[in-house]
Amino acid sequence: MKRHFRVWRGDASGGDLRDFDVEVNEGEVVLDIIHRLQATETPDLACRWNCKAGKCGSCSMEINGKPRLGCMTRMSTFEENETITITPIRTFPVIRDLVTDVSFNYEKARETPAFAPPPGVAPGEYRMQQIDVERSQEFRKCIECFLCQNTCHVIRDHDENKPAFSGPRYFIRAAELDMHPLDDRSDRKEYAQASQGLGFCNITKCCTEVCPEHIKITDNAIIPMKERVVDRRYDPLVWLGRKILRRDQLGSDNMAPSTTPGVAGTSGGIPSSRARRPEGAPVGPDGHMDIAELVAPLQGGLSPFGEDMTFPLPPEEVTYHHPEKDR
Numbered sequence: 001m002k003r004h005f006r007v008w009r010g011d012a013s014g015g016d017l018r019d020f021d022v023e024v025n026e027g028e029v030v031l032d033i034i035h036r037l038q039a040t041e042t043p044d045l046a047c048r049w050n051c052k053a054g055k056c057g058s059c060s061m062e063i064n065g066k067p068r069l070g071c072m073t074r075m076s077t078f079e080e081n082e083t084i085t086i087t088p089i090r091t092f093p094v095i096r097d098l099v100t101d102v103s104f105n106y107e108k109a110r111e112t113p114a115f116a117p118p119p120g121v122a123p124g125e126y127r128m129q130q131i132d133v134e135r136s137q138e139f140r141k142c143i144e145c146f147l148c149q150n151t152c153h154v155i156r157d158h159d160e161n162k163p164a165f166s167g168p169r170y171f172i173r174a175a176e177l178d179m180h181p182l183d184d185r186s187d188r189k190e191y192a193q194a195s196q197g198l199g200f201c202n203i204t205k206c207c208t209e210v211c212p213e214h215i216k217i218t219d220n221a222i223i224p225m226k227e228r229v230v231d232r233r234y235d236p237l238v239w240l241g242r243k244i245l246r247r248d249q250l251g252s253d254n255m256a257p258s259t260t261p262g263v264a265g266t267s268g269g270i271p272s273s274r275a276r277r278p279e280g281a282p283v284g285p286d287g288h289m290d291i292a293e294l295v296a297p298l299q300g301g302l303s304p305f306g307e308d309m310t311f312p313l314p315p316e317e318v319t320y321h322h323p324e325k326d327r
C-alpha cells in the first residue's frame, strides 16, 4: 500500500519538508522507505547508513519527532493512515538532507583521557576477573549512534554549552574506565565533573529512553558517578548522623560513618541491612527477559527502587541505627 511521508530536504542554508506517497511492503523498516525514495523519486536524497541491522549507529534520524535508528523502526509500528515525518537529528549541524555533521562527538572522544595501562605490565599481560569484565560490558555495547547526545537538552538547541559538556555517550566511557580494574587513573569521576560537564546533567533520563542498545546510561553510569563525587559533608544522611549519633560513634573526622563504597575517609560504619539490588532487566523463571522489556514504547531505565518496593520499608531494611540500642 502507499503511505504518506514527509521528509526534510535541504542543507546548511535552509530547507523544508517535502511530501511523498511511497509504497510500503510487509516487514519493512523506515530505512527501506528511504532507499525506495532514492531508487524512484529522489535519487539525490542524502542519508547515512551502513549495516541495516542496528549495529553501525549510522542511520540516526528523528521519526515523528523521536530520535531513532531508521533501520530499527518498523513500519508496522505506525497507524495505517499516519503521516510519517522524517527529519535529521537536531543537535548537530545539517550537511544535507538527513546527514548531519557529528564531529562534535569525535572531538569529545579525543578529549576523553584514554585507558591508562598499569606501569610494568606489558600489553598481552593484562589480566582481569570475569566479574570486572561483566560490570562494564553494558557500556561497551554502545554503537555510537549519538541518539543520546542528540536528545540531551543540555546541548540540544544550546550550542553554547557544547564546549563544556561531553554528553551521555562520554559519561558512560568515563564510568567504564572508572570500573576498569587495570586503569591507572583514579580520577575518572572527578575528571567527569570538572572537565566533561557532569554537573550540567540533571538526570532527566532522556538519553536512556532513546538508547537503541538499552544501556541504562543514567542509572548505571551517571548517577553512580554523581553520587561519588559529592563530598559527603553535603550528604544529608551523614549530616543527620552527625546530629543523632553519640560522639564515640563518629569517625575520627567527626563524621558519621558511611557505608557507601568509594567515599573517601569512610570507616566500617553501621552495617547496612539492605544491599543494593541488581538493576538489570528482570527475567522470568525460564531465564528469558520479559517480553514487555523488549516491546515497551519507551525503553526507560527501571526504577532504582525496583518494581516491588512499597513503603514503609520493613524494619529490617531500615538502615537507621538508634544510639539508645547500644546502651
Ligand code: SF4
Binding pocket: 151, 152, 153, 154, 167, 168, 200, 201, 202, 203, 204, 205, 206, 207, 208, 218, 222
Ligand atoms: S540524564 Fe543527563 S545526560 Fe541524559 S539526557 Fe538528561 S541531562 Fe542529558
Ligand code: SF4
Binding pocket: 057, 141, 142, 143, 144, 145, 146, 147, 148, 149, 168, 169, 172, 210, 211, 212, 213, 214, 215, 217
Ligand atoms: S549510549 Fe546508546 S544512544 Fe548513546 S551513542 Fe551509545 S548506543 Fe547510541
Ligand code: FES
Binding pocket: 049, 050, 051, 052, 053, 054, 055, 056, 057, 058, 059, 060, 069, 070, 071, 072
Ligand atoms: S544502518 Fe547501521 S544502525 Fe542503522
